[in-house]
Amino acid sequence: MSTSEATGSIPLEDAPATVGDAVRRAARLFGTTEALVDDRQRLDFDALSNAVDRASRALLALGVGRGDTVALWAPNVAEWPIAALGALSIGAIVVPLNTRFRPQEAVDTVSRSRARVAVCTEGFLGRGYATELVAATAALPHLAHVVAVPLPDGDTPAPDVPQGATGWEAFLANGDRIDDDTLASARDAVTTEDLSDVIFTSGTTGRPKGVMTTHLQTLRAFTDWSGVVGLAHGDRYLVVNPFFHTFGYKAGIIAGLLRGATIICEPVFDAGRVLERIGAEHISMLPGPPTLYLTILEDPRRHDVDLTSLRLAVTGAASVPEEMVRRMHTDLGFDTVVTGYGLTEATGVVAMCRAGDDPHTIATTSGRAIPGVEIRIVDEDGNEVPRGEAGELVCRGYNVMVGYLDDPEATAETVDDDGWLHTGDVAVMDEAGYVRITDRLKDMFIVGGFNAYPAEIENMLSEHPSVAQVAVVGIPDDRMGEVGHAWVVPRAGVTDDAAAISAELGVWARDRMANYKVPRVFHVTDTLPTNASGKVLKYELRRHVNEEADPDAPGGT
Numbered sequence: 029m030s031t032s033e034a035t036g037s038i039p040l041e042d043a044p045a046t047v048g049d050a051v052r053r054a055a056r057l058f059g060t061t062e063a064l065v066d067d068r069q070r071l072d073f074d075a076l077s078n079a080v081d082r083a084s085r086a087l088l089a090l091g092v093g094r095g096d097t098v099a100l101w102a103p104n105v106a107e108w109p110i111a112a113l114g115a116l117s118i119g120a121i122v123v124p125l126n127t128r129f130r131p132q133e134a135v136d137t138v139s140r141s142r143a144r145v146a147v148c149t150e151g152f153l154g155r156g157y158a159t160e161l162v163a164a165t166a167a168l169p170h171l172a173h174v175v176a177v178p179l180p181d182g183d184t185p186a187p188d189v190p191q192g193a194t195g196w197e198a199f200l201a202n203g204d205r206i207d208d209d210t211l212a213s214a215r216d217a218v219t220t221e222d223l224s225d226v227i228f229t230s231g232t233t234g235r236p237k238g239v240m241t242t243h244l245q246t247l248r249a250f251t252d253w254s255g256v257v258g259l260a261h262g263d264r265y266l267v268v269n270p271f272f273h274t275f276g277y278k279a280g281i282i283a284g285l286l287r288g289a290t291i292i293c294e295p296v297f298d299a300g301r302v303l304e305r306i307g308a309e310h311i312s313m314l315p316g317p318p319t320l321y322l323t324i325l326e327d328p329r330r331h332d333v334d335l336t337s338l339r340l341a342v343t344g345a346a347s348v349p350e351e352m353v354r355r356m357h358t359d360l361g362f363d364t365v366v367t368g369y370g371l372t373e374a375t376g377v378v379a380m381c382r383a384g385d386d387p388h389t390i391a392t393t394s395g396r397a398i399p400g401v402e403i404r405i406v407d408e409d410g411n412e413v414p415r416g417e418a419g420e421l422v423c424r425g426y427n428v429m430v431g432y433l434d435d436p437e438a439t440a441e442t443v444d445d446d447g448w449l450h451t452g453d454v455a456v457m458d459e460a461g462y463v464r465i466t467d468r469l470k471d472m473f474i475v476g477g478f479n480a481y482p483a484e485i486e487n488m489l490s491e492h493p494s495v496a497q498v499a500v501v502g503i504p505d506d507r508m509g510e511v512g513h514a515w516v517v518p519r520a521g522v523t524d525d526a527a528a529i530s531a532e533l534g535v536w537a538r539d540r541m542a543n544y545k546v547p548r549v550f551h552v553t554d555t556l557p558t559n560a561s562g563k564v565l566k567y568e569l570r571r572h573v574n575e576e577a578d579p580d581a582p583g584g585t
Contacts, residue, residue, distance in 0.1 A: 043247070043251070044247060044286075045219075045220040045243070045244075045247075046116070046117075046218045046219070046220060046222070046243045046247075047113065047116040047117065047224060047243055047246065047247065047282065047285075048080075048084075048113070048116060048117030048118070048215055048218060050247060050282070050285045050286060051076070051077050051080050051113050051117060051285060052077060053285075054073045054076070054077070054285045054286075054288060055073045055074050055076070055077035057073075057261075057288060058072075058073040058261060058288035059072065059073055059074045060072045060073070060074060061073055061261065061262070061288055061290065062290045063075070063076040063284070063285075063290060063291065064076050064106050064109060064110075064290070064291050064293070065106075065290060065291070065292045065293065065309070066104070066105050066106040066292075066293040067105075067293075068105075068106070069106050071106065073288070076110070076113075079110045079114075080110055080113040080114050080117060081114075081117075081211065082114070082200050082203060082204075083110050083111050083113070083114025083115070083200065083203070084114040084115075084117045084118045084203075084211060084214070084215075085203030085204065085205075085206035085211055086114070086199050086200050086202055086203030086206075087114055087115055087118060087120060087145065087203070088118060088203065088206045088210060088211065088214055089202045089203045089205060089206050090144075090145055090172070090173050090199075090202075091144070091172070092115070092118070092120050092144055092145055093118065093119065093120070093214065094118065094119030094120070094214070094217050094218060094222065095119060095120070095121065095222075095223075096120045096121065096144050096145075097120065097121045097122075097123050097141045097142055097143045097144060097226065098111070098112075098115040098120050098121070098122055098123065098143060098144070098145045098146070098147065099123045099124075099125055099137070099138050099141065099143035099145070099146040099147070099171075100112055100122060100123070100124050100125060100146075100147050100148075100271075100272070101125035101127070101129075101134060101146060101147070101148040101149070101157040101161070101272075102127070102147065102148060102149040102152070102157070102177060102271070103127050103149065103152050103153075103270070103271075103295035103296070104267055104268075104270060104271050104276065104293040104294055104295045105149065105177070105179065105293055105295060106293060107147065107149075107177045107196060108147075108271045108293075109271065109281045109291070111147040111175075112124075112271075112277070112281070113281070113285075116218075116224055116225075116243070117214075117215055117218070118211075118214040118215060118218065119214065119217055119218040119222055121141075121223045121224065121225060121226055122224065122225040122226075122277075123137065123138075123141040123143055123225065123226050123227075123228070123238075124225070124227060124271065124272035124273075124277060125137055125138070125157075125272060126270070126272050126273075126542055127152065127155075127157075127270060127272060128478075128542030128543055128544060129542055130539065130540050130541055130542065131160045131161075131163075131164065132540065133541065133542065134157070134160065134161065135161070135164045135167055135168065136236070137228050137236065138161065138168055138171060139167065139168055139170070140228075140238065140433070140434070141226055141228075141238060141433065142170040143168075143170060143171055144170060144171065144172050144173070145171075145172065145173045145174075145175060146158075146161050146171060146173070146174050146175070147175045147177065147196075148160075148161055148174060148175065148176055148177065148193075149176070149177045149178075149179050150176045150177065150178045150179065150186075150187050150189070150190065150193075151178055151179040151180070151181055151184075151186055151187045152179055152181075152295070153181075153296070154181075156187065156190065158174050158175075158176035158177075158189070158190050158193045159190040159193075161174050162174050162190055162191070162192040162193050165192070173194060174192065174193040174194070175193065175194050175195075175196060175199045176189045176190060176193040176194065176195055176196065177196045178195070178196075218243070219243075220242070220243050220244040220247075221242050221243070221244060222242060222243055223240050223241070223242055223430065224241060224242055224243045224245075224246050225240075225241060225246070225277075226238040226239065226240050226433050227239050227241075227274060227277075227372050229371075229372040229373070229479070235484070235487070236484065237432040237433070237435055237438055238432060238433030238434070238435075239372045239373050239429050239432060239433075240429055240430040240431055240432070240433055241375050241429055241430060242430060244426070245375045245426060245427055245429075245430075246278055246282060246375060247282070247286070248400070248426055248427075249278070249375040249376065249377050249398070249426075249427050250278050250279060250282045250283045250286060250376075250377075251286055252377075252398050252399050252400070253279060253283060253368075253377050253380070253398065254279075254283040254286055254287050256366075256380050256382065256383075256398065257340060257342055257364070257366055257380070257383070258340060258364060258383055259283055259284075259287045259289055259313060259340070260287055260288075260289065261287055261288035261289065262288070262289070262290075263287070263289040263290065263312045263313045263340070264289070264290045264292060264309055264310055264311050264312050264313065264337070265280070265284055265289045265290060265291055265292060265311070265312070265313040265314075266292045266294055266302065266305055266306065266309070266311045266313070266314050267280040267281075267291055267292065267293060267294060267315075268294045268297050268302065268314075268315070268316050268320060269315060269316060269477070271293075273478075274370070274372050274375070274376035275315065275376060278375070278376050279315065279342070279376065279377075280315075289313065292305065292309050292311065297316075297320060297323075299323045299324050299327040299329070300327065300329055302314075302320075302324065303324065303327065303329055303330055303333045304333070306333060306334075306335060306337065306338065307333040307334045307335075310337040311337055311338060312337050312338060312339045312340060313339070313340045313341075313342075314338060314340075314341055315341060315342040315343065316341075316343060316477065317343060317344070317474075317476060317477030317509065318343055318348050318349065318352060318509060319476045319477060319507065319508060319509060320343075320477075321341070321343065321352060321356055321360070322349075322352060322507075323507075324360065325352070325355055325356075325359060325360065330359075330360070335360055335361050336361060338360055338361050338362050339361075339362060339363045339364065340362065340363065340364045341356055341360075341362045341364070341365045341366070342365075342366055342367075342368065343365065343366075343367055344367045344368050344369060344394065348367055348390065348391045348392075349391060350387055350388055350391035350392065352391070353365050353387040353390050353391050354387050357387075364383045365387075365390055366380060366381045366382065366383060366385070366390060366395070367380075367381050367390050367391070367393070367394055367395060368380035368381065368394060368395055369394030369395065369463065369465060371451055372429075373428070373429045373442060373449055373451075374401075374423055374427045374428060374429070374449055374451075375427040375428075375429070377398055377427065378397065378398065378401060378403065378421075378423050378427070378451075379394050379395045379396055379397050379398065379401075379403060379462075379463055380394075380395040380396070380398055381393065381394070381395035381396075381462075382395065382396075389462065392464060393458075393462040393463060393464045394455075394462075394463050394464065394465055395462060395463070396460065396461040396462050396463070397423070397425075397461065398427075400425050400426050400427075401423055401424070401425035401426070401427055402423060402424045402425055403421060403422070403423050403457070403461070403463060404421075404422050404423075404448070405417070405418070405419040405420070405421055405422075405455055405456065405457045405463070406419050406420055406422055407419050407420075408420075410422075410444070410448075415457055415458060415459050416456060416457075416458065416459075417456065418454055418455070418456050418466055418467075419454065419455070420450060420451065420452065420453070420454060420455075420469060421451045421453045421454070421455040421463060421465070422448040422449060422450050422451065423448070423449050423451065424446070424447045424448045424449065428443060428447060428449045429443070429449070431443070452468060452469040452470035452472075453465050453467070453468055453469065453470075454466050454467035454468065454469060471483070471501070471502075471566060472502075473501070473502020473503075473510040473511075473512065474502070474509055474510055475502075475508050475509065475510055475511055475512070475544040475545075476507075476508045476509060476544060477509070478542075478544040480502065480510075480512060480544055480545050482499070482500040482501065482502070482512075482566075484545070485500045485512060485514070485541070485545050485547070486498050486499065486500050486514075488537070488540060488541055488545075489514060489516070489533065489537065489547075492533060492536055493519070494518055494519055494522045494529060494532070494533075495516055495517075495518065495519065495533070496517045496518060496519040496520070497516070497517035497556055498514055498515065498516050498517070499514070499515045499556050499564045499566060499569060500512050500513070500514045500515075500547060501513055501566045501569050501570050501573075503570065503573050505548075511547075511548040511549075512545070512546070512547035512548060512549075513547055513548065513549045513551065513569070513573055514533070514547035514549070514550050514551065515551045515553055515556055515569055516529065516530075516533065516550055516551065516552050516553070517553060517554065517555060517556060518552060526552035529550070529552050530549075530550035530551075530552060533550050534546065534547075534550060551572075556569075557569070
């Protein structure tokens with residue numbers, strides 16, 4: 029597939045080489061167009077560029093330079109992109125942290141990435157991320173500075189900056205002593221092949237892995253992505269997808285920079301709040317998992333809101349009902365609805381539907397390869413299977429990650445000697461090159477758009493003193509797409525009160541892992557079904573749940 033198919037691609041002579049170049053290019057081209065909006069501020073592209081420069085100076089003043097890492101632990105607020113773009117502009121590497129992380133998960137990510145600075149909010153949904161990291165500094169020898177962004181919560185004023193952290197305004201003011209020549213020198217040292225970010229994902233080993241990608245990969249992928257979906261200058265883009273996720277960060281912030289679209293930050297998905305923002309901000313672009321649209325479609329308040337500005341939706345990350353796609357056109361007024369498929373290891377995007385595809389194609393496939401990327405469906409030996417037959421989806425192209433941070437063995441297991449990225453997803457490709465994901469080799473399931481990995485959850489649950497064995501599977505759920513179910517074999521001598529064990533594990537898990545990872549149901553059992561080699565037969569666990577829900581239904585897969 030030729031790169032000419034990306035109809036909206038930026039001309040090569042105008043293509044930015046680095047993310048910092050993209051910031052300055054956006055200021056030149058889109059100057060007074062509104063660029064970034066949250067509840068506390070509105071910045072046009074000129075003002076955004078100035079704010080990014082100030083954040084770059086502030087990081088330089090703290091000793092951050094090319095190749096250093098900067099962690100970001102915050103919801104979708106303006107300081108997130110300002111800090112991220114400020115870091116990227118001087119060659120620092122961005123490490124996003126999931127806002128649902130519990131402290132121990134955040135500390136692990138900050139430690140392994142060797143972040144020198146962490147920019148954190150204080151006061152989001154009752155959490156003090158800055159406070160939590162300051163409390164863990166003894167375990168973080170590389171972390172020299174915690175920058176706190178206090179947030180008001182409704183009528184509650186913003187909390188104080190915790191002791192041991194630097195407030196956002198003081199952080200910026202400290203950077204004012206960095207002169208123009210020093211800033212320019214730092215910018216000029218950044219190259220297109222420098223790492224832009226390390227985004228931690230999970231895998232079958234149960235331990236999160238840091239995916240490394242470059243400025244070039246990020247810019248090219250989301251130049252093409254934004255061209256395929258038709259994002260344009262003047263679009264008002266409500267980013268509900270979290271900035272810590274590849275979609276919110278790259279398909280949101282980076283794509284908005286490249287196209288001159290206004291990014292409107294939405295920290296938490298709430299149907300009523302989103303509907304209010306659509307009307308008040310004249311939103312034209314609204315991406316999200318199917319859960320988002322289904323919730324809005326079922327919300328009676330949508331009839332009281334002017335939705336006529338909506339024109340573009342991008343969905344995926346879970347099963348997409350065909351009727352939902354039709355209703356997005358008829359009931360919500362979208363002109364264009366597209367789906368896609370990607371993973372962090374492929375810079376977030378591999379395949380996409382196109383604007384002219386019919387609702388059936390959009391609902392039942394993940395589209396075809398983006399320009400510059402090859403897709404194959406292969407058997408266990410790596411041989412391509414005939415069209416229409418199932419196999420593992422592999423991809424090759426500029427979007428394949430540099431590798432996993434400090435993990436060459438896992439990198440070699442995932443990217444073969446010929447450059448093919450093995451996704452672990454089972455798919456079928458039709459004659460037109462469109463792929464349909466049918467299963468997951470890695471047992472991953474998706475909760476409301478968030479990837480949940482059973483091995484990681486199982487490893488964490490195994491730390492509980494009452495747990496001898498545990499197995500987790502994803503089960504379909506009408507609202508969330510899928511949710512986790514855990515089967516637990518208690519240790520000898522533990523109470524035989526299954527309800528008490530389940531309740532205790534639920535409370536324990538919610539204190540230690542992000543909410544989407546916490547199994548919704550804990551089944552207490554004497555044994556787990558296994559094969560002759562001792563491997564847990566997870567299809568038996570899925571079938572058990574299906575039969576409980578509908579005794580007459582056929583067994584699960």
